[in-house]
Amino acid sequence: MGAQEVTDGFAALYGAAPEGVWAAPGRVNLIGEHTDYNDGFVMPFALPHDTLAAVAHRDDGVLRLHSADVPGGPVELRVADLAPGSDREWTAYPAGVVWALREAGHEVPGADVHLTSTVPSGAGLSSSAALEVVVALALNDLYDLGLEGGQLARLCQRAENVYVGAPTGIMDQTASACCTAGHALFLDTRDLSQRQIPFDLAAEGMRLLVVDTRVKHAHSDGEYGKRRAGCEKGAALLGVSALRDVPHARLDAALDRLGDEPEVRRLVRHIVTENERVERVVALLESGRTRAIGPVLTEGHASLRDDFRISCPELDLAVDTALAAGALGARMTGGGFGGSAIVLAEESDVPAITKSLEDAFTTADFTLPRVFEAVPSAGARRVG
Ligand code: ADP
Ligand code: MG
Secondary structure, eight states: OOHHHHHHHHHHHHSSOOSEEEEEEEEEESSOOSOGGGTOEEOEEEEEEEEEEEEEEOSSSEEEEEETTSSSSOEEEEGGGOOTTSOOSTTHHHHHHHHHHHHTTOOOOOEEEEEEEOSOTTSSSOHHHHHHHHHHHHHHHHTTOOOOHHHHHHHHHHIIIIIIOOOOOSHHHHHHHHOOTTEEEEEETTTOOEEEEEOOTGGGTEEEEEEEEEEEOTTHHHHHHHHHHHHHHHHHHHTOSSGGGSOGGGHHHHHHHTTTOHHHHHHHHHHHHHHHHHHHHHHHHHTTOGGGGHHHHHHHHHIIIIISOOOOHHHHHHHHHHHHTTOSEEEEESSSSEEEEEEEEEGGGHHHHHHHHHHHHHHTTOOOOEEEEOOOBOOSEEOO
16 A cells, blocks of 8 residues: 555545655564564664544643554544553554643644555564554654654653553664665664665565564563563673673673573573674674674574573474575574564575475465565655
């Protein structure tokens, strides 16, 4: 769906034209997994899939929200009544953004919003951040709030953490707000500094595939909490404020000190080596050696599978099959226990890899994955 369709949808719904149309993408994390709550490095890029919002301002304290992707008419809320935890529906994401803006002292007296999205929802590709960021950007423009991408991302994170009640890091919102086409975003989650890293695969004859396994294993939330607690324990035992502060060069010494804690040891090893992998990928991409990142991605998968232990049979099958069919590198991406894997491949190998994935998933009697190409795309912007 394009800007014209969402404009027409808005007019049909609210009986007037919107004042503009904005877009914000989903994201994939290239490397840097579970490092965000350890003050470490992440490196997402924006998907070509966007959430689009047609929006008009209102002065009467009313917020009307509608999504073409959810059955039913517009939901009408009063901005003065918005309160964290009060909404368990999809509307909590956009309402949370309005709440967070107002909490931060910005004048947002109401709005009419109509949106639609091509970001696969619940696939670990961050449809929630796309939804938050598109609304934040629209309100920023309409009410002249003067906020830049990083500030919008922090307000959106607050909306998701406090208003929706989902404990996410800062990566997803920053990726959706700040990525640029042909680049990945190197983000330091400690000081929030960021750098655009060239990642223009098409120009070099390569492709990046996303393999959405379409599974989400039920225990993933509890396992996330355990990993987080284990990382905190590791930092405490090593006397650092976050595992980010354990230098890769001193990893062996740190692991020796954790001899009595085999589980914490594995978690620490993943985080410390993962931060080093992000730095290696940045250095390779900045020196134009894009193909050489493949093995680093694959190393990252082994670390998530063996040390962090958050992979699952579907993700391992996707990675192993892609590599056997000639991929340059592959790894699971996102929180784990399902969701998506990414595959870096020569353009000419893509058909064979896709076919091998289909065959392998059929043979294993798994749900067929959804495989699509992810071109590193633009972050949030006005489109109409
Ligand atoms: P992910 O961010 O990985 O896609 P989440 O569970 O964090 O998964 O966010 C998905 C939720 O975001 C959906 O259940 C829905 O509430 C909301 N959402 C995302 N996109 C839309 C949309 N286009 N319309 C309405 N709600 C949406
Ligand atoms: Mg999400």
